[in-house]
């Protein structure tokens with residue numbers, strides 16, 4: 244049977260089977276459930292996120308309660324031991340002073356406990372599973388990201404010192420500090436969430452905290468398909484590309500979902516391969532057993548002791564990896580990565596910050612130059628086009644949804660130019676009533692040059708993956 248007729252003979256039936264093999268059985272019900280839960284949670288929270296004026300009585304009462312706790316605490320006693328008594332204390336204070344009658348005691352006690360044990364006023368946001376990001380711009384402007392949308396919350400801190408106390412609480416356990424001489428700090432919460440804090444005089448709004456919450460249950464391929472980030476055809480295609488050891492680059496802006504997609508792709512790697520992951524702050528969560536996770540280290544206060552992504556990439560090549568997964572390539576490590584990809588370390592995966600596949604290539608060229616090796620542009624382009632097979636471009640659309648907007652093959656070098664060919668592109672057909680983007684990812688009709696590589700790795704892919712539905716006579 245010729246290749247062409249073999250492809251043609253693949254029916255939609257086998258497509259469905261392959262979809263199930265890659266993304267599991269249709270999880271629509273499940274997803275609907277998730278959506279329902281999310282919506283009902285959102286309703287309850289939306290009520291409380293409308294900013295309202297703080298009740299001064301409430302603040303005064305909280306201060307009084309705080310003073311009381313400080314008086315009660317005995318020397319050497321852990322403040323957490325007092326928690327069971329706080330409500331009782333509050334009740335007594337209310338009895339003593341009638342003017343506090345209108346105060347919502349439960350709320351004040353809850354806030355107090357959050358201050359003492361957790362991370363203060365932002366604790367409820369950290370515990371809320373629908374919130375993916377928390378942003379504190381000084382004491383009175385606390386935002387969060389919920390379902391891709393950024394919302395101003397009614398959470399407030401007392402003052403700058405209160406925000407500073409929370410930052411200190413976050414950074415102290417990991418041996419970092421924040422003060423005027425080191426006014427910026429990166430840290431991680433015990434659950435893995437990433438934290439950045441920057442304080443005055445650098446931050447003009449007051450102490451500023453940005454928390455990217457760690458997904459407890461990271462998105463899988465079926466989640467991304469149900470969110471409309473990619474289609475099931477593309478999921479099959481990408482699974483095949485990872486298994487066939489293509490070198491894949493996920494490109495996109497900040498927060499476009501690159502790391503999430505990288506995580507999903509990495510989970511396509513067969514379980515018997517040794518995977519080394521390299522990141523600035525460990526975010527990837529792989530399901531395989533044989534994974535070595537490496538994390539770079541910033542310089543210490545004297546500016547010494549830094550271990551860069553580049554150092555780790557170089558080191559990883561001496562660790563007998565079957566696969567190297569690099570969280571984000573943003574500097575000189577690009578050269579080492581490309582060299583590794585060109586010298587037998589295929590099947591590598593990485594992400595990079597850029598707005599289009601063409602832009603990603605241009606940025607990689609610049610990054611290679613940062614490595615301080617004098618290479619003519621043509622040689623750099625040879626390295627790039629020889630190393631990278633596929634660029635997945637990801638984007639956060641206006642409606643907050645994250646989508647893969649193109650999957651592009653790096654075909655090679657023609658003269659001085661790197662030839663890029665889109666395999667799938669996003670076609671937007673408009674907006675629905677809620678302002679959500681309607682559109683879908685469609686194959687461009689071009690079969691990638693590496694199709695043979697997929698086949699020679701024993702991967703059977705229905706040829707109609709690369710064609711619009713109905714375009715193949717069935």
Ligand SMILES: Nc1ncnc2c1ncn2[C@@H]1O[C@H](COP(=O)(O)OP(=O)(O)O)[C@@H](O)[C@H]1O
Nearest residue numbers: 375467470472496497498499500501502503645
């Ligand atoms: N496909 C997606 N659909 C919806 N939300 C997503 C998707 N991918 C990522 N997210 C959410 O968007 C935020 C940013 O994702 P991340 O992968 O860290 O982006 P990046 O690495 O590009 O900065 C996270 O909160 C994540 O849960």
Ligand SMILES: [Mg+2]
Nearest residue numbers: 501502503571
């Ligand atoms: Mg990322």
